[in-house]
Amino acid sequence: MQKSRFHHFFLQQNEFDRFGFDEWVFYPGMLFNDSQKWWAGRDVVRRSPHEGIDFCFYRDSTGLICNLDEKTKIPVLFEGKVVRIHNDFLGKSVYVQHNVHGKQEQSLFTIYGHMTPLSGLAQGDFLQEGDILATVANTRECTKILPHAHITVAWISESFPHEKLNWEAISNPHLATLCNPLEFIDCKFTVEKKKSKRRVFIR
Ligand SMILES: [Zn+2]
Structure with missing residues (x-):
């Protein structure tokens, strides 16, 4: 089956292309079947393996890690x-x-x-x-x-x-x-071991 163009629509609808969206960034706990709670302290474990994927962070064209917000x-x-x-x-x-x-x-x-x-x-x-x-x-x-x-x-x-x-x-x-x-989703992403300190919290 063909992959979803979710990412294409996501960029278009959120106009991230204007701000420069380079790639999605995932940390341990965000990916499918991961066992950690990425929002909690190190090594805090989920009750069951992660049932999906969490889209939260992306890298912009300047290298900054940004996060989604309630306007996304x-x-x-x-x-x-x-x-x-x-x-x-x-x-x-x-x-x-x-x-x-x-x-x-x-x-x-x-x-x-x-x-x-x-x-x-x-x-x-x-x-x-x-x-x-x-x-x-x-x-x-x-x-x-x-x-x-x-x-x-x-x-x-x-x-x-x-x-x-x-x-x-x-x-x-x-x-x-x-x-x-x-x-099922065609998109560019990277998986990083540790959360970067170089982050912005709004776009
Ligand atoms: Zn989740």
């Missing part, structure tokens, strides 16, 4: 239907079901965590690839966690009721097969 718009990876929106501990999670079918009567879902959905976005809405579905939730007021976009890609049983979709269900291997989102 998040496009949908593929065309599909919004099937569920629920609260998560930092914002809302939006589940989109795609017309892509896998083995054992599963379909492809993409899930966007820690979001502020666009006003009016509702279950049942159809989206085209690249349509904006949300902005990143503002997490700075109540937590020390920087605003970021969590994205999960999963094959989920078509018979599983949408109203029961939640992070616990997604982590159940009998119901869902989690995938590495970077295998």
Whole structure:
């Protein structure tokens, strides 16, 4: 299957190209299946391996590491239907079901965590690839966690009721097969071992 043009739409919609976006930067804990909490102290471990990927930092053309904020718009990876929106501990999670079918009567879902959905976005809405579905939730007021976009890609049983979709269900291997989102997104990125001190916190 063709990779999503998520990154292309992301740059276009957020006009990062004007500010110079070089590449995404990931630290330990941000990637799929990572075990650390990247926002906590060193070696603080997650309850379960990371179910997706966290987009938070990027390097601009001057080499500075910048972070996303609550103005950052998040496009949908593929065309599909919004099937569920629920609260998560930092914002809302939006589940989109795609017309892509896998083995054992599963379909492809993409899930966007820690979001502020666009006003009016509702279950049942159809989206085209690249349509904006949300902005990143503002997490700075109540937590020390920087605003970021969590994205999960999963094959989920078509018979599983949408109203029961939640992070616990997604982590159940009998119901869902989690995938590495970077295998579905065409983008330039780097993985760094330690957080750089040379960072700016707004764009
Ligand atoms: Zn995450």
